[in-house]
Structures are given as C-alpha cells and as structure tokens.
Amino acid sequence: MKINCTIILFVFAMMVGVMVTLSSNSILMMWVGLELTMISFIPLMTVDGSSGGESSMKYFIIQSVSSCMLVMSILLMLMLMITDYMMVMSLCIKVGLAPFHNWIMSMVDGLSYLMTFMLLSIMKISPIFIISFTNFNFMLLIMITLIIGSISGLNQNSIRKLMSYSSIYNLGFVFSGVYLNSIWSVYLIVYSLILMMIIYLLMNLNVNYLNQFIFNSFNIKEKMNLWICMLSLGGMPPTLGFFNKIIIFETMILYNEYMLLMIMVSSSLLIMFFYMRMSLISMMIFSLCMKWNLYVSSYVSYILLVLNLLMFPLFILMKSVN
Template sequence: MMKTKLTFYMIIITGTLITISSENWLSMWMGMEVNMMSFVPLINLSPSKSSAEASMIYFLTQSISSIIMLSIIMLIMMSYKNHIMFMILTMSIMIKLGSAPFHMWIPKIMNVMSWNNNIIFMTWQKISPLYLLNMIEWNYLMNISIILSVMLGSYGGLYQTSMRKIMAYSSISHLGWIMSLNKLKDCWVIYLTIYSLMVIIMCNYLMNSDLLYINQMFNVNMSNSQKMNIVIMMMSLGGMPPMLGFLPKWMVIEELMNNKSFVMIMFMVMMSMLTLFFYMRMTIKLMMFQTMINKWDKYNMEYSMIMFIMNLMLPISVTMY
C-alpha cells in the first residue's frame, strides 16, 4: 500500500512539473491530465461506497473541464483566437479549481476523502490550474468568480458541523483571495505557500486527534494544549491579526488598494469576517469547556511550539515584504 501511494505521489508531482515547465498549451494540458489520472486512484485506495462515489465525481468533473479545455486549445492553435475563446478556457480552468460558481462538487468529495488526500487536494492540486489561469488575459469572468468564491465560501461554512466540509468551504473562500492576486502579479505563489503550510499543520492535527465533527472538540478529556493548538490554528486560517494567516490577506488588500479596487476590497474583507465567525463559533465554545487534563504532554507541545513560532514570524515577514 505504501509503495502504491508513493508511486502515485511521484506521478502527481511529475504532472504538475510538466505543466509549469511547458511552453505550449497542449503540453500543459497533458501535465494536468497526468496529475488528474494519478489522483483518482488515491481517492479509491480504501475501497468503499463513498470513496467510489467521490472518485467518480472527481473524475467526471475533471474530464468535462479537460474536454472543454482541449477543444479550445486546439482552436487557439489553429489561430481561432478571440475573447470568447479565452473566456471559455478560463471557465474550464475554474471548473478544475472548483472556484464558484463551479464549486458544489468540492464539499461532496472532501467530506469522504481521507485527510491526507484532502491536504493534497487543497494545496498541490491547485498549482497547475492557478498557473494556467495566470497566463490568461484578465477578464470579467475572473472578477465574478472571485466575488462568488469569497461570498459562497463564507456563507457555506456557517452551518456546517463536519470539519472536512468546513475546510472545504474555507478552501473555496481562500481560493477567491488567491485568484485576486492573479490580476496583479505572481504574489499568488506566496499566498498559496503560506496557506498550504497552515492547511498541512491543521489537517495533520485533526487527523492525529481523530476529529471529524465539531461536537468531538468538546471532549472533556481534551487537554489545554490541544485546545490552544486548535484556537491558534483556526484563528490563523481565518486571518485574525497578528496570526500568520493575516499576512497573505494583508498582501491582497495592499495590492488591490494600489490597483484602486476599493469596492472589491470592502466586499472581500466583509466576507472574511463571516469566515472568521464560523471559526470563532467553534473555538469560543471549545474554550468555555473546562478540561480534566491540565498537563502539556510532549506530543501536543510540539504542535504548540510550531504554531507559536509560525505566528511570531509575522512581524519579520511583514518587514521583509
């Protein structure tokens, strides 16, 4: 099983490297297909009815977007270039990304996938589509997708009880912020790197603690260190200053202000408050419950130190930026 996973992980990495190192659209499309065909078996490595359904949804969604993309690429290669062609190409990439309004399949498959697959899906699988999106001339479809992603990602997570669905809607919301940087420069790489670091630590902690639903966080046997870890990580993902998660959002606000996009800034900041609300809804209730375990065990202390160090890096990062 481990050798099989390692093989598919290597193919996924290879597919992404093919995409970002290619000089023509057809090679980029091929790299994305290699990436997609190696991720489908990873979803289905633990056979079950739900994993089979998730792998089928992922495969069909990606296949539809790939067919659209290949058709447009062939037309572009035959010199049929116009604004509508690039709009359709943008739409196909957004389907692959799972940005709004093409986002409904994201919470469905993330709710049944393992945490390891969710980490790959929320981080590495976004590199190739975002790289392609960065190569397309900016159009109004991107503005619409940014606004809808930030809005629906915030509203969608308000009444969720599943931690995986909350992470899914959070990912959709963050995707809107990342896409807004495509309009300006390659700062989306910095945002995606910081976001990936937070997601990896958060999902690893949830996986090791076996937390799948919010009500499991109210366990009386949870130590103070575990509670502190969850609070810090949730606030960082929500973009609460002075946590590290506030730095990439600060970058977006600064770049959009330089670009005179004040209306979009106000809208995105207001929607970010909703995202922060459904994180605080969990953490405030969690801190209200007293625990019977007061010691800081070695395992949880390591995660605490990682999160504290990450968030203390914010002033240094701001100075360097």
C-alpha cells in the first residue's frame, strides 16, 4: 500500500471512531463511533486490489443491516422495552461471532493482508467494548464459536480464511473474558500483537495459499520466525500466546466453568494442528532453499523472536506481583 494523504486521513478517522466509542458514556455516541470507524474503513479496503470493491460492498451491506438493528434496539430501549437480544445480535454480527461469521469468509480473500489485519483486530474493538456493558449470557455462543472456529479451519487452503477462522476461535476466548471478567482487553491486545507479527511475515513471504509453502525459497530465519509466531498464536509455552490462554483457563476454574474449559482445551488441540500444518510444511517438505542459504533478512526477525519468547516471563512476573 502506498501511503498518501487520503489513506492517512481515513486511518486517522478510523482511530478517532474507536476512541469515541471507548471514551463515551452514552450509547448513542458509541454508535456514532462505530459508524465513523466503518465509514473510514470501507475506502481503505479498495486501495490494494480490484477485488476490494466487491468485499467493501459486502462489508457495507452487512454493517448497515447490523447498524439498523442496533439503532432500533436503542430506540426500543428509550421506550423502556426489553431489547438485549436485538442489541447483542447486531453487535455479534458486526464482530463476526459464530454463527454470524459467514460474511467474513465471503469477503476476506478479496482483501490485502494489511486490511485483513485491521478487519480481524481493530474493527472488533468497538463492538466488543459495547458488548462488555451488557448482562447477556454468552455461554452457548462461546461454545459454538470455539467449535466452529477450530473445526472449520481444518479443510482450508487459503491463508486468509485460516486466519479468519483463527480469529473467530479467539473471539471465543475474548467473549469468555467479557462474560466472566474484564480481562478481554488484555487478551485482545496480545492476540492483535501476535497477529500483526504473522501478517508482517506473510506479507514479506508473499504467500496466499498453503500449497505455496511446499515449493518455497524461504531462508531458515524466515521459517523459524513463522514457526515461533504460529506456536505463539496456538498458545504453546513459553511463548506470549500461552500467557493469554492461561489467564482465561484460570478464570474458567475460578468460576467453575469446567464444561467450557474442556471445550477450550479440546479445540486448542485442533487449532494447534492447522497452525503446525502451515509452518511445518514450509520447514520440512520439499524445500527448494539451499542448506547454506542462512543469511538474516532483517533485524525485525530478531524483534519477533524476542517478543514471543521473552515477553512471557515478563507477564508471569507482572502476574505474580499483582
């Protein structure tokens, strides 16, 4: 993406929309922040490719329908009617929580990796923040999200769809934090950081499908970075992603939610399988890279390794202090 004044303007407006939602104490102002974020994100989707126009139109239609539902629920709320279900459903559609996730799969292949990162991380902040103020019981939706996110990604060849199903799966953990405690923000921040590392690597490697990993010319540093980031996203100790999951697991035990904990652990095994499939294919199968081609591409590689491996003990220390 070539940076120009228009892109800077829309990115700035998108971040302002997020900040308006986070800093408002009125549901109407939160809705204004949501709409500002959406209107600013749509032009960015069309920057990097011709297929972005179709994806932006799908995104606009889905978000418009959910916004109408949200406004209707706000109006009914002002009339003192019970509208929790309509409000929660509209926000779940906006964030792509299962079973309202199919619109993400239909548009994600038309987006660039940078827009995919924004869709799967930044665009989820405002709806989840509003959802955190509701008293809705998300237990059934969390279970459905964990199961769909972990199973549906097993037969995917598109890396963008894999990342999307991974995002849906991690939404189950985020909503567990919303449902039981206020720790969802920590989980979402750490997940977004790990996702940003993986998106950066995939952009540099210029791969879009799993079969492109089979015949590759990646050097060993690039493969190790991808492997460590995938381990971190899957929650393998002692990486940064393990800190995320262990906090949610401890919260499940604290609130005696053993059924949900069992589903989380079981689905984590499936998630780790297709993370490892992506990284191990590039490392072990039919590599065209010469064994002596071990040069370091950039110092960002070291930064990725340090963030994933050394941040975990720091978080453990912070947790023990608290």
